[in-house]
Amino acid sequence: MSNSSTFASFPCNFSTFQQQLPWTSCGTGTPQAWGNQTCVYTYLYADMSVTSGLLAADTSTFDGSAAVDGLAFGCGSFNQGLLDFNSSGTGITGFGCGALSLSSQLKVDNFSYCFTNITGSTPSAVLLGLPANL
Incomplete structure (x- = not known):
């Protein structure tokens, strides 16, 4: 595993996601490594599961070539x-x-997914865009 050269955390004054993630803060109560100017999120799901952490961005590669x-x-x-x-x-x-x-x-309007058995070794497939057929 290596560090990404394109990884970047979002600064606290980055307001693009404020409406999508209403519970954001400036690193308050977070590990020292995040710093005080890093955007930290908390998201509560309907089943009362919760996640909290660093909001970041990176270059992602799909199917080995599409970055x-x-x-x-x-x-x-x-x-x-x-x-x-x-x-x-x-x-x-x-x-x-x-x-x-x-x-x-x-920016894809169509997708399909097929979940395999969680205890099996076969990965689940997700197709993005058209044709979205499995």
Whole structure:
């Protein structure tokens, strides 16, 4: 594992996501490494699961070749409830209509997904854009 040269955290005065993430702060009560000028989020889901961490962006690569610059995501350092991942979980992504969802950031109107058995070794597939058929 290596550090990304394109990783960047969002500053506290970055207001683009304020309406999407109403619970943001300037590193208050966070690990010293974040600094006081880093945007920290807290998001509460309907099932009362919660995630809190650093709001950041990085270049993300899909299917080995398609790179997208500046894809925003949360680096959750405090996750509770269904988001308290064990060794079988590595993250969560949203496909809703909000500005922070993966589909909105990639500007795709169509997607399809097929979830495989959580205890199996076959990865789940997500297709973005047209044709969105599995």
